[in-house]
Amino acid sequence: MPEGKRKVLLVEDAFSLAVVYIDWLERAGFECVHVDTGKAALSALEADKFHVMLLDLNLPDTNGMDILRRVWEQKIAVTVVVVTGSGSIKTAVDAMRAGAYDFIVKPAAEERMVTTVRNACEREQLQETIAEIRDDYADGNFQGFIGKSPVMLGVFKMIENVARSKATVFVTGESGTGKEVCAEAIHKSGPRRNKPFVPLNCAAIPKDLIESEIFGHVKGAFTGATTDREGAASAADGGTLFLDEICEMDVDLQTKLLRFLQTGTVQRVGSDTVTPVDVRVICATNRNPHEEVEKGRFREDLYYRLHVLPIHLPALRDRDADVLEIGLAFLQVFAEEEGRGFRAFSVEAEDKLLAHHWPGNVRELQNVIRNAVVLNEGDVLTDGMIRLSGPSRPVGPALPFTGVRSAADAAAQSPQSASPPTGVDAEGKKILRVVLGRPFVDLERDVITATFDLCGGSVPKASKMLKMSPSTLYRKREEWTRTETDPPASQ
Numbered sequence: 001m002p003e004g005k006r007k008v009l010l011v012e013d014a015f016s017l018a019v020v021y022i023d024w025l026e027r028a029g030f031e032c033v034h035v036d037t038g039k040a041a042l043s044a045l046e047a048d049k050f051h052v053m054l055l056d057l058n059l060p061d062t063n064g065m066d067i068l069r070r071v072w073e074q075k076i077a078v079t080v081v082v083v084t085g086s087g088s089i090k091t092a093v094d095a096m097r098a099g100a101y102d103f104i105v106k107p108a109a110e111e112r113m114v115t116t117v118r119n120a121c122e123r124e125q126l127q128e129t130i131a132e133i134r135d136d137y138a139d140g141n142f143q144g145f146i147g148k149s150p151v152m153l154g155v156f157k158m159i160e161n162v163a164r165s166k167a168t169v170f171v172t173g174e175s176g177t178g179k180e181v182c183a184e185a186i187h188k189s190g191p192r193r194n195k196p197f198v199p200l201n202c203a204a205i206p207k208d209l210i211e212s213e214i215f216g217h218v219k220g221a222f223t224g225a226t227t228d229r230e231g232a233a234s235a236a237d238g239g240t241l242f243l244d245e246i247c248e249m250d251v252d253l254q255t256k257l258l259r260f261l262q263t264g265t266v267q268r269v270g271s272d273t274v275t276p277v278d279v280r281v282i283c284a285t286n287r288n289p290h291e292e293v294e295k296g297r298f299r300e301d302l303y304y305r306l307h308v309l310p311i312h313l314p315a316l317r318d319r320d321a322d323v324l325e326i327g328l329a330f331l332q333v334f335a336e337e338e339g340r341g342f343r344a345f346s347v348e349a350e351d352k353l354l355a356h357h358w359p360g361n362v363r364e365l366q367n368v369i370r371n372a373v374v375l376n377e378g379d380v381l382t383d384g385m386i387r388l389s390g391p392s393r394p395v396g397p398a399l400p401f402t403g404v405r406s407a408a409d410a411a412a413q414s415p416q417s418a419s420p421p422t423g424v425d426a427e428g429k430k431i432l433r434v435v436l437g438r439p440f441v442d443l444e445r446d447v448i449t450a451t452f453d454l455c456g457g458s459v460p461k462a463s464k465m466l467k468m469s470p471s472t473l474y475r476k477r478e479e480w481t482r483t484e485t486d487p488p489a490s491q
Contacts, residue, residue, distance in 0.1 A: 006121045009050040010034045011041040028114045038062035050078050052120045057084040072099035079120040143185035147322035151314045162309045163190035170306050171284040173313030176361030179284035187240040195239030200232045203245035212269050221270025233266050237277045246283040247292045254299045316358040320469045330369040348383040354470050
């Protein structure tokens with residue numbers, strides 16, 4: 001939808017400010033509707049669709065936080081940006097926890113407001129797209145794949161789109177990410193689903209036999225060829241031929257493969273007869289095919305002939321909480337196979353699985369869960385039962401929470417006096433106090449690190465509390481750790 005048609009609901013009781021805000025936003029191409037009470041805001045949300053709501057917290061008939069909670073509870077599809085004269089960071093944190101996308105303190109600058117609304121609109125459009133895709137794959141299972149992360153929902157949608165085409169698909173991704181599962185999903189989702197799906201691993205077949213495996217041979221074509229043999233290309237006639245690890249193929253054979261793709265015909269080794277076949281080709285590699293072309297190991301003309309519809313499968317470490325869903329599926333299958341009673345993971349086990357980098361991806365996860373099930377007994381799989389190798393991200397807080405570094409540091413950064421970083425309110429709940437006048441990235445760091453401390457270092461708990469993906473939290477902590485450990489720049 002064009003930006004000019006993006007609708008903004010402005011909830012502001014100060015008429016003079018509302019006039020200014022409307023002028024800014026309409027000049028930026030947005031359509032604005034203004035209301036001055038909470039009741040009118042809720043009525044407007046019920047009557048019309050808005051992409052963004054600019055919400056003042058101090059309204060004459062209600063607190064804006066109540067409106068924000070109503071939006072969250074009723075799952076109203078609008079991105080909320082809170083605008084208030086209160087500069088309290090606690091208010092900002094409360095607003096974020098209640099579902100606000102961003103927080104603007106009055107007096108607001110035109111550039112800041114327009115940029116924030118534009119970003120909120122882009123976020124709303126992305127949420128709409130993800131919601132549509134998520135509805136299509138609500139159960140998190142798709143043709144052998146398990147997962148609900150946005151990146152995998154995009155892969156599922158891509159598979160369905162390319163399945164209807166006859167064009168060649170090139171699947172890339174690290175080893176163990178499920179490239180053959182992807183190829184078979186494309187086959188099963190398309191019009192060739194009732195025809196053969198023939199997979200062939202180009203790296204597992206000796207160089208002198210690969211041509212025969214693909215195209216077949218006639219009796220006497222070479223030593224050991226005692227009978228005529230149909231190749232994979234002929235066996236896949238009418239269906240799909242999947243060539244895994246295509247970059248391992250010898251350059252000389254790449255020429256013959258290119259001819260096959262261009263002509264749609266097969267010539268068996270040792271034969272002069274050319275036979276037409278109807279095959280949809282899907283290939284895959286765990287290498288970077290463009291780099292292989294640059295290094296002369298892969299023909300450029302073959303690369304462009306194959307690289308028509310590319311699909312990249314993300315690494316398991318980039319799929320957020322999918323690791324837990326996939327791990328639970330493996331746990332249930334292996335527990336039944338081995339006669340064990342495991343039904344779930346402990347919170348500490350979930351942390352351990354989320355923290356691992358998974359260099360072997362889904363295949364490594366499968367082996368880890370099977371190992372744990374075979375060697376242990378119980379109803380809940382604990383972290384002590386999980387044996388991992390290789391690097392992991394820190395499970396506990398990467399940095400100790402200090403709020404502000406010290407009173408002296410805080411005073412140097414802000415003209416306001418420093419206050420203790422943590423405390424409790426009248427109800428005994430833990431609260432966070434920070435000094436204003438510091439960059440937002442520092443305030444964000446304090447909030448996230450304090451939440452980790454509150455959750456005992458549990459990433460799943462902190463992720464749910466902050467409504468942020470686990471991978472985002474890990475990435476931020478690693479960046480902060482790197483900043484703390486990097487040597488100072490030379491003067």
